[in-house]
Amino acid sequence: MYKVFVNDKPLFLTNEISKETDFQLFLLESIDIKQLIIKIFQNKIQKAFLYHPDEKEIMKTLKSKIPVSKAGGGLVYNKKGEVLFIFRGGKWDLPKGGTEKGEEIEDTAMREVEEETGVGQLRVTKKLQKTYHVFKRNGIYKLKITHWFEMQSDFEGIPVGQIEEGIEKVVWIHPNNISEILKNSYENIKLLFEEEKVSL
Numbered sequence: 529m530y531k532v533f534v535n536d537k538p539l540f541l542t543n544e545i546s547k548e549t550d551f552q553l554f555l556l557e558s559i560d561i562k563q564l565i566i567k568i569f570q571n572k573i574q575k576a577f578l579y580h581p582d583e584k585e586i587m588k589t590l591k592s593k594i595p596v597s598k599a600g601g602g603l604v605y606n607k608k609g610e611v612l613f614i615f616r617g618g619k620w621d622l623p624k625g626g627t628e629k630g631e632e633i634e635d636t637a638m639r640e641v642e643e644e645t646g647v648g649q650l651r652v653t654k655k656l657q658k659t660y661h662v663f664k665r666n667g668i669y670k671l672k673i674t675h676w677f678e679m680q681s682d683f684e685g686i687p688v689g690q691i692e693e694g695i696e697k698v699v700w701i702h703p704n705n706i707s708e709i710l711k712n713s714y715e716n717i718k719l720l721f722e723e724e725k726v727s728l
Contacts, residue, residue: 530587532660532671533715534568539576539662541590543583556580561593565662565669590671594662598627599674600637603656603720604647604681610700612647612681613709614689620713622720624674625693633675641679645698646688652677659716676720 530541541556554564556578567573580586601624604612613620625640627633638650656676662669689695701709710718 530590530660531715531719532590532662534565534662535571536715537568537574538715539564539568539578541578541580541586543579543581543586545577545579551575551577553577553579556586556589559593561590562669565594569664595668595670597663597670597672598633598636599624599672600627600633600635600640601625601674601676602637602641602650602679603676604641604645604650604679606681606683606700608700608702610702611706612641612645612687613699613701614644614695615697615699616689616693616695618712620709620717622676622717624676634677637675637677638679644690644693644695646685646690647681647683647698649682650679651681653680654678656720659719661714661716674716 532539532541545553552573554576557580559578564573564576568576578590580589601622603622606612612623614623615621623641623644625636625644627636634652638652641650642648654677656678659674659676661672663672687698687700689698706721710721
């Protein structure tokens with residue numbers, strides 16, 4: 529099953545029909561995806577399931593219905609075990625951004641971390657899950673697939689937010705304070721930390 533966030537609300541892509549009643553179920557093959565996204569953005573739908581019988585075809589089918597934007601991002605730890613967060617648009621987030629032509633996704637993630645926060649001396653320690661969310665740019669809805677990497681940094685300077693990307697603050701957060709920060713973050717970002725807890 530995949531979770532795609534639309535306006536921070538979950539759209540579940542599944543090949544199983546469960547007996548829950550608090551969601552709307554649609555057939556992925558026949559759904560007008562744009563109409564569904566608009567309804568979610570208008571708060572007419574809080575949670576929806578898109579059903580497709582073949583799990584291998586689910587993401588392929590969704591990608592055929594909506595343009596895809598690929599991004600890379602970093603969950604960065606410093607020597608003290610603190611995590612790098614950015615504050616943008618009123619919420620806490622992790623540094624990420626779109627790939628450039630011909631760029632490997634791991635390189636995208638490291639470049640974006642450095643551009644958005646000024647933090648260098650990065651090395652990837654492991655690949656994390658991908659997250660999915662829908663955003664609107666120039667009147668077009670797109671599916672953003674972000675490839676996340678856990679990174680370590682030996683950087684000891686002061687992080688600086690990329691102003692042209694609207695980043696107001698860049699801070700290192702102690703693990704004990706992360707749950708507080710996540711209260712004002714995105715569902716996709718929370719998912720990454722659920723995964724981190726499992727691996728700690």
